[in-house]
Amino acid sequence: MFQMKTTTNRLILIIVGAVLVSCSAGKDDPGKEYAPNMYHSVAYEPLKQIKDKDAGNWVSSLDDGLGEYYSSNPNNPNEMNMRVPPANTVRRSKNGDLPYRIPKDSLAYAAANVKSPIGNTQEIVDAGKLLYTRFCTHCHGDTGQGDGAVGQAFGGVPVYNSAALKDVSEGHIYHVITVGKGRMGAHASQLSPEERWKIVRYVQTLQKQ
Numbered sequence: 330m331f332q333m334k335t336t337t338n339r340l341i342l343i344i345v346g347a348v349l350v351s352c353s354a355g356k357d358d359p360g361k362e363y364a365p366n367m368y369h370s371v372a373y374e375p376l377k378q379i380k381d382k383d384a385g386n387w388v389s390s391l392d393d394g395l396g397e398y399y400s401s402n403p404n405n406p407n408e409m410n411m412r413v414p415p416a417n418t419v420r421r422s423k424n425g426d427l428p429y430r431i432p433k434d435s436l437a438y439a440a441a442n443v444k445s446p447i448g449n450t451q452e453i454v455d456a457g458k459l460l461y462t463r464f465c466t467h468c469h470g471d472t473g474q475g476d477g478a479v480g481q482a483f484g485g486v487p488v489y490n491s492a493a494l495k496d497v498s499e500g501h502i503y504h505v506i507t508v509g510k511g512r513m514g515a516h517a518s519q520l521s522p523e524e525r526w527k528i529v530r531y532v533q534t535l536q537k538q
């Protein structure tokens with residue numbers, strides 16, 4: 330009985346000791362890491378840069394004589410992959426579009442000032458019609474009478490060739506598609522600016538019918 334107690338006590342002492350010792354390493358020492366490649370990317374990362382060429386436990390298999398954690402790109406300014414955008418510039422999307430920054434409540438401003446960057450050929454109208462049937466018909470109806478299957482249940486879908494809407498400008502229509510209006514949601518996340526402009530061209534034909 331006595332023997333057993335001592336063994337238990339010793340065991341507890343060893344465990345407590347091990348825990349205390351494992352906590353006592355210097356504060357910058359991460360201790361042992363399991364699968365360090367998970368924390369220290371072999372590839373360059375955009376924002377991380379460890380310039381100490383010897384950092385890390387082993388020298389990488391690339392045989393470049395650099396420590397495993399070294400992650401700077403000497404070919405780039407600041408040795409970082411991330412670049413600071415040039416001063417006084419605005420980010421454009423991949424196909425060169427500027428971000429649409431006109432607030433939702435500025436419909437009148439958009440109606441007067443936003444102009445279509447695309448032409449008005451039959452081809453563009455046809456492309457717009459196809460997109461319209463996919464994104465608008467279920468509410469607005471094939472001919473823009475507000476009688477789509479969803480529109481009828483949804484209610485309050487206006488008629489494009491009504492007195493109120495038949496003369497609204499291309500910028501007006503584009504603004505409504507982009508940011509939404511009233512109960513109609515924004516479509517900017519589903520349609521690129523070019524696709525929205527194509528739809529505008531088709532809606533214009535429905536206004537005039």
Ligand code: HEC
Nearest residue numbers: 464465468485486487502505506510511512513516528532
């Ligand atoms: C979920 C149904 C729904 C969908 C989908 C929808 N709309 Fe609408 N739309 C509405 C409703 C409802 C209104 C009335 C909004 C209001 O004034 O409250 C409206 C209004 C409009 C107006 C008139 C805005 C004004 O000034 O009164 C236009 C133009 C328009 N939509 C175009 C489109 C186009 C183009 C698409 C497809 C890209 C589309 N809508 C998709 C429901 C929808």
